[in-house]
Amino acid sequence: MTLQARYARDRLVEISIILLTLLVVVPLLIIIVYVIMNGFSALNLSFFTEELGSPARAMQGRPAGLMHSIIGTIVIDLVALMMAVPFGIATGIMMSEYHEHPFSPVARLMTSTLNGMPAVLMGLLAYALVVKNTGGFSALAGSVALAFVMVPIIARTTESVLRITPWSLREAGLALGLPRWKVTMSLVLPAARAGVITGILIAFARAAGEAAPLLLTSFGNNYFSIDLTSPMDTLPQRLYSLAISPYRQWHSMGWGGAIILLLFVMITFYVGRVVIRKLEKYTNS
Amino acid sequence: MSSVEQGQAVQSAPAYHTNDRHPAPERISGEAPRMQTDNLTVRYGVSTFGIRDVSMPVFDRRITALIGPSGCGKSTFLRALNRMHDLGADIEVSGAAYLDGENIYQPGVDPVVVRRRVGMVFQKPTPFPTKSIYENVCTGLRLAGIRRKSVLDEAVQKALSDAVLWDEVKDRLKSPGGSLSGGQQQRLCIARALAVEPEVLLMDEPTSSLDPNATMRIEQLIQQLKQQVTIVIVTHNMQQAKRVSDYTAFFYVGEMVELAPTPEIFSSPKQPRTAEYLHGTFS
Numbered sequence: 001m002t003l004q005a006r007y008a009r010d011r012l013v014e015i016s017i018i019l020l021t022l023l024v025v026v027p028l029l030i031i032i033v034y035v036i037m038n039g040f041s042a043l044n045l046s047f048f049t050e051e052l053g054s055p056a057r058a059m060q061g062r063p064a065g066l067m068h069s070i071i072g073t074i075v076i077d078l079v080a081l082m083m084a085v086p087f088g089i090a091t092g093i094m095m096s097e098y099h100e101h102p103f104s105p106v107a108r109l110m111t112s113t114l115n116g117m118p119a120v121l122m123g124l125l126a127y128a129l130v131v132k133n134t135g136g137f138s139a140l141a142g143s144v145a146l147a148f149v150m151v152p153i154i155a156r157t158t159e160s161v162l163r164i165t166p167w168s169l170r171e172a173g174l175a176l177g178l179p180r181w182k183v184t185m186s187l188v189l190p191a192a193r194a195g196v197i198t199g200i201l202i203a204f205a206r207a208a209g210e211a212a213p214l215l216l217t218s219f220g221n222n223y224f225s226i227d228l229t230s231p232m233d234t235l236p237q238r239l240y241s242l243a244i245s246p247y248r249q250w251h252s253m254g255w256g257g258a259i260i261l262l263l264f265v266m267i268t269f270y271v272g273r274v275v276i277r278k279l280e281k282y283t284n285s
Numbered sequence: 286m287s288s289v290e291q292g293q294a295v296q297s298a299p300a301y302h303t304n305d306r307h308p309a310p311e312r313i314s315g316e317a318p319r320m321q322t323d324n325l326t327v328r329y330g331v332s333t334f335g336i337r338d339v340s341m342p343v344f345d346r347r348i349t350a351l352i353g354p355s356g357c358g359k360s361t362f363l364r365a366l367n368r369m370h371d372l373g374a375d376i377e378v379s380g381a382a383y384l385d386g387e388n389i390y391q392p393g394v395d396p397v398v399v400r401r402r403v404g405m406v407f408q409k410p411t412p413f414p415t416k417s418i419y420e421n422v423c424t425g426l427r428l429a430g431i432r433r434k435s436v437l438d439e440a441v442q443k444a445l446s447d448a449v450l451w452d453e454v455k456d457r458l459k460s461p462g463g464s465l466s467g468g469q470q471q472r473l474c475i476a477r478a479l480a481v482e483p484e485v486l487l488m489d490e491p492t493s494s495l496d497p498n499a500t501m502r503i504e505q506l507i508q509q510l511k512q513q514v515t516i517v518i519v520t521h522n523m524q525q526a527k528r529v530s531d532y533t534a535f536f537y538v539g540e541m542v543e544l545a546p547t548p549e550i551f552s553s554p555k556q557p558r559t560a561e562y563l564h565g566t567f568s
């Protein structure tokens with residue numbers, strides 16, 4: 001092959017990679033621009049300081065907002081995260097570090113099943129477990145449903161990052177006379193922390209966008225509530241109900257809410273990136 | 286290879302050799318074994334032997350060098366002495382290894398306790414990458430229950446000085462272990478192993494990544510340690526084996542061919558295979 005032909009081929013591959021990347025990035029940009037165009041006008045001060053109230057409120061032009069949904073999302077997602085992280089990491093450790101343990105294949109089967117399950121089923125699961133037994137919709141039930149979404153994601157990423165930490169690290173710890181659990185907790189897990197945190201962020205972002213599991217659990221609330229035992233509002237579920245409502249003012253608030261949800265996810269990843277970079281700087285400096 | 290066949294037709298009995306089921310320590314005058322293996326065999330999977338029926342003593346507070354061609358089972362043997370094979374999937378250990386007369390492979394023996402008494406420095410440097418230099422050395426001490434900062438500080442300084450690293454790191458004890466150069470990392474690992482004051486120290490080519498100066502100082506350290514510690518050292522450097530060790534064991538294709546006092550094995554090896562290897566490496 002001539003040199004020129006090789007250059008041409010190089011160029012061809014490069015161009016197709018760029019085109020394929022654009023194919024992914026362009027729709028994303030379109031979504032973002034579209035959401036911002038539609039929702040920006042709804043973002044005024046009362047959007048962040050007021051609760052939604054009845055439809056009449058928005059129709060009559062009285063101040064209404066999604067403050068209660070924003071706070072509800074943060075509360076429900078954080079509670080879910082607190083429940084999911086220990087289980088997710090523990091399951092990941094079980095699958096990676098104790099793969100000879102009889103429970104390990106069971107854990108693997110369970111996480112892959114949960115992973116493939118539609119999110120609405122997580123809602124049903126939490127409905128059966130929590131709502132049925134406590135006698136009503138509650139924020140807590142919503143957190144449980146979202147925790148079901150998060151656990152398999154955290155477990156699988158934890159497992160895979162633990163597996164790629166070098167075996168020699170474990171041996172070095174064992175050779176010092178560290179017991180196995182200590183090697184896992186104080187050497188292997190910290191060495192894999194950037195990956196584990198990434199997994200937690202992905203799980204968090206994924207759960208933050210889910211509406212389906214929340215419809216049957218935290219249910220939604222037009223008014224501000226911080227009580228975990230009663231219904232609470234969340235952005236994804238609120239977007240859904242605003243979108244299917246017959247009121248024009250509510251539609252535009254829905255677009256505004258979508259901007260906030262996008263920002264929420266983006267900020268999550270940004271903060272995560274910064275944290276991870278800090279951690280990696282320490283290890284490599 | 287014809288030399289192997291020759292080797293199997295043993296003319297004169299070696300001091301110790303494979304399949305010698307009850308090697309009598311008195312045949313090497315006046316030495317007491319700290320460890321003793323009995324037909325120790327390690328298999329990787331069903332077909333690969335790492336080592337095969339190795340029976341040899343490790344004498345108390347002496348330095349034993351393990352020599353032999355690459356892949357002959359030196360590391361495998363070393364790792365069998367503190368049960369490092371335990372977690373390897375598909376690795377099967379049979380036979381016995383005694384530490385002060387107790388078989389460490391006996392049911393009921395806690396490998397964690399064995400490893401606290403029998404320390405190890407690996408062929409490749411393995412610092413704990415997320416822990417600081419200070420913490421790297423401290424980890425084992427904390428495990429032993431030492432909490433007092435002053436005691437820890439002192440022990441860390443001593444271990445790092447012994448491992449010829451103190452001067453280079455004394456101003457950066459808080460930086461991560463992974464930030465050191467390869468040779469520095471290896472010395473950090475030596476310091477880490479020394480800090481817990483093991484009774485037996487297994488060293489797998491500890492100086493292969495060090496410059497001549499550091500190598501010399503580590504060799505001096507090993508000589509000093511001999512006062513308290515029993516040392517087994519793997520080396521590809523015959524000069525090093527000659528310089529530091531009291532006994533030398535020659536391994537070949539998974540078997541321990543010959544163990545003898547170092548001057549003897551280098552001047553008059555009893556096994557033809559040993560002689561062949563030594564001549565091969567020297568000429």
Ligand SMILES: Nc1ncnc2c1ncn2[C@@H]1O[C@H](COP(=O)(O)OP(=O)(O)OP(=O)(O)O)[C@@H](O)[C@H]1O
Nearest residue numbers: 329333334335336354355356357358359360361362
């Ligand atoms: N984890 C493993 N899985 C399978 N085979 C192995 C494994 N480790 C070692 N072996 C095999 O066991 C034999 C002995 O290996 P070992 O590492 O003990 O040699 P060595 O004498 O230390 O060599 P070197 O001087 O190169 O370090 C070799 O044939 C090697 O291929």
Ligand SMILES: [Mg+2]
Nearest residue numbers: 359360408489
């Ligand atoms: Mg080796």
